[in-house]
Amino acid sequence: MHIHVLQHTPNEGPGSIARWSEKHGHQLTVHHPAHFRDVLPRAEEVDFLVILGGPMSPNDHLPWIAEERALIAQLMAQHKPIFGACFGAQQIAKVLGGKVLDAPYKEVGWAPVQRVSDxxxxxxERMEALHWHEQMFTIPDQAELLFSTALVKNQGFILGNIFGLQFHFEPEADNIREMVANDGEYANDAKNALHQTGATILAHGIPEENQEVMFRLLDYLAKQTN
Known part of the structure; x- marks a missing residue:
């Protein structure tokens, strides 16, 4: 299987998604549409699409953001599995007819997420995830709410072989150090309802189960290709 990853900022890479791909002997290609022109894959090249986070909004009027949504729509029509994290989940939600809005609270740091679907x-039932956002998606028609937090209800959705998470299970230790080193000021903000700094985010460490949960989610999607 050939997995294509859309990465939108240097400090938010595929993390454990790349480890899962290697474990199963898949090919993985990372594209950087925000930094290079005309690098999106052709739909026929993609077996599985992963769309990562970034500081931009799907509501921004940038050509590559619209082109990315066009690719997502093509892959949906071909019934190919798609996973999105943060900005990626918002992109998927927009293609499905949902909206991207300012969230009621800015969440940056570690906080529990509650599973609300079986x-x-x-x-x-409950997991600790990394949050790095101040916008959110509405749940698209026909999709099912998958995760919620105490502050922001719409944290994850699933629709067949498509799902999106507003938060992050994929970062590994080096990824989080990179996020804090380059974007730590995003946490050091009075609007951050989690009241965590870059230093406290680093000190928290990654829960051991996060990689296992990420792998389980990807395994589920991969099975939908059969």
């Missing part, structure tokens, strides 16, 4: 077997 559609994916084996997921814990």
């Amino acid at each position: 559609c994916i077997p084996g997921l814990p």
Whole structure:
């Protein structure tokens, strides 16, 4: 299987998604549409699409953002699995007819997420995830709410072989150090409802189960290609 990853900022890479791909012997290609022109893959090249986070909004009027949504729509029509994190999930939601709005609270740091659906077997009821956002998606028609937090209800959705998470399970330790080193000031903000700084985010460490949960979600999507 050939996995294509859309990465939108240097400090938010595929993390454990690349580890999962290697474990299963898949090919993985990373594209940088925000930094290079005409680098989006052709739909026929993609077996599985991953859309990562970034500081931009799907509501921004940039040509590559619209082109990315056109690719997502093509892959949906071809019933190919798609996973989006943060900005990526917002992009998917827009293609499905949802909206991207300012969230009621800015969430930057570690906070528990609650599973509110049993559609994916084996997921814990409560997990600790990394949040790095101040916008959110509305749940598209026909999609099912998958995760919520105490501050922002719409944290994850699933629709067949498509799902999006507003938060992050994919970062590994080096990824989080990179995020804090380059974008730590985003956390050091009075609007951050989680009241965490870059230093406290680093000190928290990554819960051991996060990679397992990320792998389980990707396994579920990969099975939908059969």
